[in-house]
Amino acid sequence: MSDVRKALVTGATGYIGGRLVPRLLDAGIQVRVLVRNPDKLRDVPWADRVEVAEGDLGDVDSLRAATEGIDVLYYLVHSMGGKGDFEQIERESAQNVADAAAASGVKRIVYLGGLHPEQGELSPHLRSRVEVGRILLDSGVPTAALQAGVVIGSGSTSFEMIRHLTEVLPYMPAPKWVRNHIQPIAVRDVLHYLIGSADLPESVNRTFDIGGPDVLRYGQMMNGYALEAGLKQRPIAALPVLTPWLASQWVNLVTPIPRALAMPIIASLQFDCVTHEHDIRDFVPDPEGGLTPYRRAVRLALGKMKAGEVETSWQDGFVEGAASDPLPSDPDWAGHTVYLDIKKRETDASAEALWTVIEGIGGQNGWYSFPLAWAVRGWMDKLVGGVGLRRGRRSATRLNTGDALDFWRVEQIDRGSFLRLRAEMRVPGRAWLEMRATPAEGGGSVYDQRAIFFPRGLGGRLYWFAILPFHGVIFNGMANRITATALASTEPAPRLDSEESGRTS
Template identity: 65%
Template sequence: MSNDNARHAAADPGGALSDPTGHESALRAPVDAEGAVPRVLVLGATGYLGGRLAPRLLNAGYRVRVLVRSPERLASLPWAGEVEVETGDASDVEALVRAMDGVDTAYFLVHSMSGGKGFASKDREIAQAVAVAAARAEVRRIIYLGGLFPHDAELSDHLASRKEVGEILLGSGVPTLVLRAGVVIGSGSASFEMVRHLTEVLPYMPAPRWVRNFIQPIAVRDVLHYLLAAARVSPEVSRALDIGGPDVLRYGQMMNGYAVVAGLPQRRIAALPVFTPRLASHWVGLVTPIPRQIAGPLVESLQNDCVMHDHDVDEMMPRPAGGLTPYREAVRLAMGRIAFDRVETSWVDAPVQSAPSEPLPSDPDWAGHLVFTDTRSRATVASRAALWSVIQGIGGANGWYSPPLLWAIRGWMDRVVGGVGLQRGRRSRSAARVGDVIDFWRVEASEPEQLLRLRAEMRVPGQAWLELGIAEGDDGLEYRQRAVFFPRGLSGRLYWLAVLPFHGLIFAGMSRRIVDLAEADAGAAQ
């Protein structure tokens, strides 16, 4: 059921370098009469939310300092050179006091759940250290992101720890805002990744009774809005505030909402009373890449409804421009634009202007859309021109430089299921331009003597690309070849496994034949 479906948030094309909510005055750093800009400290800057908040604080005009144990972890983040870096542990009071010197607001975005057992005691230790250090350093405000929880039920270890940390900070004597959020929807959020992978893998899901519990998910962009706005709340306010998105859903509805956005059939979900939290966490660990030490506490936290108990936050802070993001829109943003260029930003680098729902280099390796690849490379003595001539001539009458029978079978299979097969050929035997058709592929990128990228137009349960390129290797030129597949649901994963044995014949033979032909052509030219 929806509390505010009329409010619909648009996509965030600007990300970090434009105001992510549109509420410029409500989020900009306040400047005092002498022109001084507030300094904020972010604890957990290499984590999921901290890594997304820091560049938005910079964009809002704040001076940002981070405390990290390993400064080298910041190296891959595009904003690393714009922040002050202090080295130390968040449980070390003296390190915290040094980091908090001259700080107006401290963001507490540390959570030790990924460390496995004992996370509650570790988080308690950190919270106590932060409380002491903030009081000694005369920090004006602490902002902490906790979890939504029912007030009349026994809490899981995870939610009990979040509650305890909030209480410690509120008792520090330093004005504190505890923002309590439920499931955060964004690529890299552990709760969202659990929804993503369970839905992608399982067309039928035997599940615990908690799939019928109510949850109020919130888009990561809205969480970041509230975190930014919290720094502008009146300094005398010290309390907890619930935050959530406009939709209240059962967990099973969240899974099927993801399925709709992902273009998957509705999942059949059977609530079974015999599924204990421990058994359910093993089940999640088996069918998703999320580590069991994270999946376990998350599953236990789903035993109760997690919805907002009040909307007092609306009296303290403005809502995002355009309203809170509906669940399915948040999922769409979290999935990103499923296209080849997102492969690179998912796994290698994320631009400063990325939307907050996109992956960052600091995200865990199990975050983001599942990607299968087959990568080949071969050193060659052929010239770039000779190699490029062979590459851009692939397909059509020239063939695919690997066993023709296998390609003929694949083309026939595509025709049987209503695809285009290999009948289209290609317009030119010697040139490949963007938009050209090459059998059941289409040219997506063509950079002379560098790269040819083909997007598959055959019928497959997912999206596929074939990339043929030329690069400088250690001992001269290298031919580089990569097949990329984004599977859709369980059928996509099974399809990749089914064709995997043929890759050795097709792709290995292709890379070898392309290099051989280029070298032969180069030799003939001499």
């Protein structure tokens, strides 16, 4: 990237963008990131190494400011949802970026789109990606539109879908598309091509198919995962009655992938998805050692997961239908109807010990109260297309701003003292859960817990009062067990007297 001095990355909080940014920085490139909410970058390890431009793809003025002085622009934004006219929104966003890049003298655009068949009707998701690529190619700015299929890496949506389907089901009733041919690519190879494409000659303005060295059926990919994970290969029966819609419901129920994400992925698998050319090799040499075979990509992804080193995840993205606005600083004065459930406990545990329990909540540690009730609520959310509880958490001990946490998302964290979670389950309104650890005078600490709900219409109000009896059990239990767990972690182990020691030695 000898000629590139400054890059603008859109989609820096997403799966690919969050991995690309630190690699550009390590290559000596100055990076500016365009984000709607800078708070999402508070806890990423490279936050203090980038310039942050606050803006939106729909805001022309913010795009003009963000593209000023930029050599290469990475377009890594794409909606996975299907609500409303998302294709029109995608077209407008791409056109805004194209116009801003041309006006600012950007030297190159690099876009990551979707691998697709040359013939046949495309799904709305793929059709939109093709259209975005066309708009950028027609922008007057030299553009490299990379087209990738299934991306394999720790935390990728495609990998997580394969992983959970294979691990959960000993026998796989599957749609007929499990027989289709797919050319997966390791996320490390996608990043290699993205970085290399920034230095393409000015005359290059075209699409490039990118894929790994293996062409497999989807069923072979699932069984390849099984072998790498130490599982038995799964018998797979292709059933023509499983339409994309039915298959997305199935994936929604048996994996953490919500229906809104599963549907576009499944729709894109209805045809063979393989590269038709590999011309990128003429401009960007393959990585040292060659492209990553599928089984090795799975092995690397599993290794990252076991080591707790998942760099970015599909969970980092926006979830369709979930409220994304932060809690107003004063909800009452913001004109909302507000329902609160407040709990307070004093404990002899230190504030540090209490905070450790708070930051470790969710995932494998659970929610410290009535596990069956939480599980039922998670399944209810799954049944209506929500994310459910199985999203888990990326790290067992640390939370960062923007992290997914079961069916919550970390909206604010003041490490050591305060955590605010925003609900992403399907509810008739907007909900938050706050937990605070405060040192108490004379020792010990105080635990404050607050559940906040903004109801939407009559249904929201009826919902709140219907679950009030459960709140009495769940939220009281949470407060009691969180403080008890914190206290137990600080109490010294009981000492054995000499007689007891003799009996047990």
